[in-house]
Each structure stands twice: as C-alpha cells, then as structure tokens.
Amino acid sequence: MSVSTGPIIDQSSDPDDHSSNPSHGRHFAEIVDARLSRRSVLAGGMFAAASFLTTSIAGAPTALAAPRGRGRGPGTDGASLLGYEAVPLGYGDEVVVPPGYSATPFLPWGTPILGSFPDFRPGTPPIVPGGNTAEDQAQQIGMHHDGMHFFPLDRGGREGSSRGLLAVNQEYTDEFYLHTGTYIEDYTEVAKGEYTAEMVLKSQNAHGVSVVEVKRAGRKWKVERSALNRRITANTEMRFAGPATGNELVRTGADPEGTSPRGTINNCSHGVTPWDTYLTCEENFNGYFAIPEGSTFDPETTALHERYGVGGDRFNWGLHDARFVVTPDGAHEPNRFGWVVEIDPFDPASTPVKRTALGRLKHEGAFVQTARDGRVVVYMGDDQVNEYVYKFVSAATWEASHSAGTSPLDEGTLYVARFDDDGSGTWLPLVHGQGPLTAENGFADQGEVLVKTRLAADAVGATPMDRPEWTTVDPITGTVYLTLTNNAGRETPNAPNPRVQNRWGQIVRWEEAGGDHTATTFAWELFLLAGPPESGATIEGQDAFGSPDGLWADPDGRIWIQTDGTQPLAANDQMLAADPTTVDENGVPEIKRFFTGVIGCEVTGVITTPDQRTMFVNIQHPGEDGGSTWPQTDEFDTPRSATVVITKDDGGVIGT
Numbered sequence: 001m002s003v004s005t006g007p008i009i010d011q012s013s014d015p016d017d018h019s020s021n022p023s024h025g026r027h028f029a030e031i032v033d034a035r036l037s038r039r040s041v042l043a044g045g046m047f048a049a050a051s052f053l054t055t056s057i058a059g060a061p062t063a064l065a066a067p068r069g070r071g072r073g074p075g076t077d078g079a080s081l082l083g084y085e086a087v088p089l090g091y092g093d094e095v096v097v098p099p100g101y102s103a104t105p106f107l108p109w110g111t112p113i114l115g116s117f118p119d120f121r122p123g124t125p126p127i128v129p130g131g132n133t134a135e136d137q138a139q140q141i142g143m144h145h146d147g148m149h150f151f152p153l154d155r156g157g158r159e160g161s162s163r164g165l166l167a168v169n170q171e172y173t174d175e176f177y178l179h180t181g182t183y184i185e186d187y188t189e190v191a192k193g194e195y196t197a198e199m200v201l202k203s204q205n206a207h208g209v210s211v212v213e214v215k216r217a218g219r220k221w222k223v224e225r226s227a228l229n230r231r232i233t234a235n236t237e238m239r240f241a242g243p244a245t246g247n248e249l250v251r252t253g254a255d256p257e258g259t260s261p262r263g264t265i266n267n268c269s270h271g272v273t274p275w276d277t278y279l280t281c282e283e284n285f286n287g288y289f290a291i292p293e294g295s296t297f298d299p300e301t302t303a304l305h306e307r308y309g310v311g312g313d314r315f316n317w318g319l320h321d322a323r324f325v326v327t328p329d330g331a332h333e334p335n336r337f338g339w340v341v342e343i344d345p346f347d348p349a350s351t352p353v354k355r356t357a358l359g360r361l362k363h364e365g366a367f368v369q370t371a372r373d374g375r376v377v378v379y380m381g382d383d384q385v386n387e388y389v390y391k392f393v394s395a396a397t398w399e400a401s402h403s404a405g406t407s408p409l410d411e412g413t414l415y416v417a418r419f420d421d422d423g424s425g426t427w428l429p430l431v432h433g434q435g436p437l438t439a440e441n442g443f444a445d446q447g448e449v450l451v452k453t454r455l456a457a458d459a460v461g462a463t464p465m466d467r468p469e470w471t472t473v474d475p476i477t478g479t480v481y482l483t484l485t486n487n488a489g490r491e492t493p494n495a496p497n498p499r500v501q502n503r504w505g506q507i508v509r510w511e512e513a514g515g516d517h518t519a520t521t522f523a524w525e526l527f528l529l530a531g532p533p534e535s536g537a538t539i540e541g542q543d544a545f546g547s548p549d550g551l552w553a554d555p556d557g558r559i560w561i562q563t564d565g566t567q568p569l570a571a572n573d574q575m576l577a578a579d580p581t582t583v584d585e586n587g588v589p590e591i592k593r594f595f596t597g598v599i600g601c602e603v604t605g606v607i608t609t610p611d612q613r614t615m616f617v618n619i620q621h622p623g624e625d626g627g628s629t630w631p632q633t634d635e636f637d638t639p640r641s642a643t644v645v646i647t648k649d650d651g652g653v654i655g656t
Contacts, residue, residue: 020309021386021454021464081558081579082592083656086543089571090596093630095619097595100649105631106214106221106616107141107168108642113212113229115139122181122638124202127194131181134202138231142170143178143206145618145641147270147365147550148605149278151345153213161609162216165228165345166616167278168605168643169267173206174624175315181638183626188316197320204234204317207265209280211345216614221645230348232280234263234317237351238341242410244356247447249304249335254323261336261354262323269365269470269550269605271340271378273409274398278343279355281363283383285337286310290318291326300442301331307454308362309384310334335451340366340380342409355409358392359430359453367471369480369517374399376408377517379480381468382454385487388462389417389471390453391427393518414450415520416462425510425522428460435460466502470551474580477557478517481509481527483548485565503566504531504546527580528589532568543591544568545576550604555612557581558655561591562617564602572596573603575617577655594655595646598639599628605643612653615646 084098097103110120110132118139123131132140146169152160176187179199184190213226238261244250251258264282271279290313297305305311310326317324323333339354340363358366364383371377374397380390393415394401394408401408415427431437432446436459443449449456466487473480486505510524531537532544539545547565554560559578567573575595582590597603597619605618622628623639631642648654 020307020384021458080582080590081556081655082577082582082590084592084594086592087594087596088542089544089567089569089593090574090598091571093598093622093628095595095597095630095644097646101654102219102647102649103595104220104645105619105633106643106645107145107166107210107212107223108631108633108640109141109143109145109206110137110640111141111223112139113141113210113223114231117225120634120636120640122177122636124179124199127179127199128181131179132202134198134205137202137205138233140231141168141210141212142208142231142233143173143641144171144620145169145643146171146268146604146620147281148607148616148618148643149270149272150607150609150616151276151278152610161611161613164214164609166210166212166214166643167270167280167343167345168210168212168618169270169280170206170208170210171267171283171620172265173203173315174621175203177638177640178203178206181636183623185626188314192316192319195316195319200315200317200320201235203315204263204321205231206233207263207267208233208236209264209267209278209343211278211343211348219647221614228346228348230345232264232343232352234265236263238262238264239351239353240356241353241407242356242358242450243445244360244447244450247445247451249332249448249451252330252332252336264341264352264354265337267341268363268383271366271368273342273368274370274376275402276346278345279366279368279378280341280343281366281380282337282339282341283362283364285362286334287312287314288317288337289313289324289326289334295327297328297331304452304455305331305334307452307458308334308338335360338362340378340409342407353407355407356447356450357410357412357414359390359414360451361390361453362387364469365471367473369473370398371517372515373397373518375412375518378409379471379473379482381465381471381482383467383469383485385467385489386464387454387468388457389465389468389482390457391415391417414453416457416460417522418461419463419524423523423525425524427520427522428457428462429520430456430460466505469549472551472553472559473517474553474557474559475555477580478515479509479511479580480517480522481507481551481553481559483507483551483561485547485549504529504535504537505548505565506530507548507551507561528578528591538586538588539591540588543576543593545574545593547573549602550575550606552606554608554655556653556655560594560606562603562606564604572598573601575603575606595644598622598630600624600626600639601628601630608654612655613647613651615654617644617646618642619644 118136148168151165176184209232211230213224268283338360344350361382378392394412398408467485469483507527513519549564550562601622602620628639629637
C-alpha cells in the first residue's frame, strides 16, 4: 500500500528534543553509514545473516541461531509467534485490538486506592468548586501512566496470575486537565498568576509511582482495598545509597549530610530486580526548576546545569516550593534527581532508595538482567538527542549481596557504550582515576563521576545516539534490544536512514561477547529501521510505524514495540509485536500491529501476568492537544491516562 510520510516533527516545541551535548564524538549515524549500505541492511545485515556476528571480538558468537520451534527462519521448523490478525492504523478515540481479543480501561487517573478513597472529581478548588484537592490526589492513582510491572502475590499457587501488585509510574501532568478538567492551550503560561500552593501540591501528588493490589474477578479486574496500596510522590522521603551518597554536590541546606533526598519526578520507564523490587527511573527532571533572572553561579555549577539542561519550571512548582528554585546558595537540588529509585512494593512502610551507582542522567528505563555468574547487569538509555547508552555490572552476585545485607546495586562498574564502524562495540568504564576521569579534569572522586555521568561519558568518548529509550533482553537468546526514537535535527542523510531528518527512529540490538552480559565488548546490528516504505524503512508498508519507544521481550521471545511520536499517515500511536526468528528472504523480521491507541496519546508500558493470559498496556496523555474524551468510564468527559487490560476471548496466551 502507498503510505505518505506525514507531517514533519516540530521539535522546537519540546526542549527535551534539543541536544545539550557539546561532545564532538562521532555520532551513531556516521558509524551506521560507515558500517552498512542500504543493501546490507535489507539483505542480511540483521541477525538472519551468518555474516553478522563475525566481528573480531574475543569470545563473540559467530552467528545467532534461532531456537527450533520459534519461527520460520533458517534452521527452524515452527510457526510464527504472531498468531493474531493484525489491526490497521488507528485514528479514532477507542483502543483497537485484534479480533478474538478484548480491551478494557482500568485504573484511570484519579482512581481511589488509599485513605478515604475519594472519588475522581475533575478540577481543583477554587478554580473548579468540588474538584479533587491535593490531599485527594495523594490517595488516588496519579497522572500519565508509563512503565509498570505486575508482581504476583502467590507465585507458586493458582492465584499467581489472578492477584498481584501493579506498580505504575506516573510521569508528569497536563496542568489544564489536572486543575480545570478541560483542555486549555498554553495553560501554564496564561494561568501562572493564579497558581496556588494547593495547585502545586496537587501536581506534585499526581507524580511518582502508584502501587495497587489488583485481582481478577471472572473476566474483569478490580482494585483491592489493600494495606499494600501506596502512593509515592514528589514529596516522599527517600535516601541515597551508593558512591554519591553524602557527596558535596548532593548536599543542600535542608539535607546538609546529602543522604536524604525528597521525592521522585518524571518517572518514565522502569526495571524489576531478581529480588522482587521495582526500579523507577527519573527522566526529564531538568525542566522542573526555576532559575531566577540574573542568577549567577560558579563555572563548575553552570557547566553541570547546562549539560543537563536545568531550568524551565514547566509546572510552576517554583512559585510555592523553594526546592525547585535554583539559586547560588541552593544550586544542588537538581543534582538530587536523575537517578534510578528502588522501591519494595511488598512493604509500604519501606523507604525508597536512589541508587547512585547507576549514574545520573535522564533515565528512560533500567532493564535488569542476571548474568551467568549471578551478577546483575542493568541496561539504561539516556533519553535525549545525542545522548548515550549505559550498563551497570554489579561487583558481587545478587544472592551473595543479599546474604550479606547489602545491595548489589551499590557496588559495581558503570559503563557507557561506544559503537564502532565494523559492527563491534566497547563498554567504556566510568571509574574515577581511569583515563580522563581524574581530579585534574573535574572529577574529584567516584561520587562526582556519578553526579556528572554525562560529562564523564563525554570525556571517555561514548557514541552519541538518537534518543536512547527502552532496553530489553530476549529471555531465550540473551540478545539486547534498544529503541532509538528519532532525531529530527540530523542534517545529513546516511544509507540506513536515507532521509534529511531521522523522523522515524530505529531499533538496535547486540550480542555481548561470549553471550556474557558482564562482557566489555559486544557485536551490534540494526534490527529494523522504522517509518513508511519510501522513507527507507526495512518493514512492510502495512506494518509501518514510527518513533519506537516502549520495548519488552515476553517469555516466548516476542518483541513488543510501542510508539511515542509521529506515525505514518498521521495515525495514532500504536503497539506492534515482532518475531525475531520469522524473517523474509531479505532477513526482515515479521511484524504485526496488535494495538492502536486513542487521539493524542502515547502507548507505553506493557507486561503480562505470569501465565501470559492477561496483558496490561498504558495509555498516556490522551487528548493532550484536545479532541479526546477517553476512557469516559463515568459521567465525566475529561480524558484520563489509564491502563488497558487485554485478554484473549478463548483464554489463551496473548499474541498467539
């Protein structure tokens, strides 16, 4: 079918899509150009070709063989993992799933889960009399669902897939819907004079994480009034752990020891540990801080804040919360955000921990993989144009750490990736005293290396990427996947992205040397180029999508791909699945569209119950530019972010 290219992304409207990286390191686009031609991408540059993993990396596998029974590719004798009928591009204000599946909205913003269980009432007093207060919001599901995970409450019994805790990130707020219940363009600007302390607190209480016990009742799911239910917000007491704890750069007047940060914000994707805790990731924290006009800082502070893009006060919190006003005497509060935060979902009295050994950046996610030797490896993307890909490798096995009463996330090595022209790659250690990471170069100790993670990555020569987003690992092959959403600022076309701008994004994957996730070298290749066919995409026209973001490999090896941004033919955002072992004669993986979202939304967050018979998917910011009333589960037509529960009508496994 013929597919148009759609409108050009206007990235000038979102400062997070502008680079704050002054590094002159070779961009990933140049490396891809040197590595591949258009023909090699289509005709065997992917895992289907035996030539792929033959780079000169010690211990690297020579090829990735598809497990038998997992696909129709070479060496397999099974059927495709994708047994459903693909759905077309979506344009309406209802989610669409394949025939034989059902989708039901669940846990919309404002669902009561705590305390007095206040019902959702759109608007904030006194702007909307009778609207929900800040106190109400602290007892309700927050706004703008993102990454999430289902923790079974009975792992070994029959209830393991019918009762559990759903941990859901609440990334940010649309202030007009939060305070008025209706769409108002440029609300934070036109209403700045009327912001009250109550409004700021309500916005802060709509951020963070919701933990809620859910239970299947027949074919539906319901919220339990459980003692395990919890809201974690921008004001929740937390603690630091790891090498940056107590560092001068995280000390403030309110916390002179630098050990007790408060709150978590802009919680994007997530991770899950083998010891059953939840990792929530602080992404675009930089825009929450006001910098008064005329403020001057010392050169080191100025350089650090500029590198992270600090400033903007996008939610007006600085009007009534001095923590979010950056002054020469209070310049360190931004340094207390941008971390991965560990939460014990089974203990609502526990204190969340900011694990500083994982580095400070705009964390999109933190996928946790257990290595062969029992150590944990955490893969992370820094979601801004021209930023980097990281991984952390623990020093000890997680079981040994827990036996000793310590955390494996507090001691280990943080690495940043360099991608080379020949398809090889190297993990560069960010360790104080190694290479340029010395006191003479502005890194006094390991704590400073971690607070200044971006600067450290610049110094060692990491590869700038096109908005690194979610990572996942195929549980069968160990292959690592990474989404790169787009980079409309690119001015020079290259072979795998033969466009003036990288408007559509791509997915990269790699094998660690010897199949060992703790290795310091790897072999990489493009999995696919997104976009419509005429854009140079490597996917079929009917399966076209753009701006890949959310990513998850399910237990059978299906790669679920979610989108956030421009889609072919200006369609709504969507979710597709790829079978990496079912490939055509050009080595292109089979992809089918499974889900389409509603007007103005992002499709994000995906997980199933352990039996894979219930899937949870999030719809974020429906109607952010107006035009939506989804999910309208009550008498109010205010659009509300929500989780969607997907089941197969015959009770089967999702995707089959």
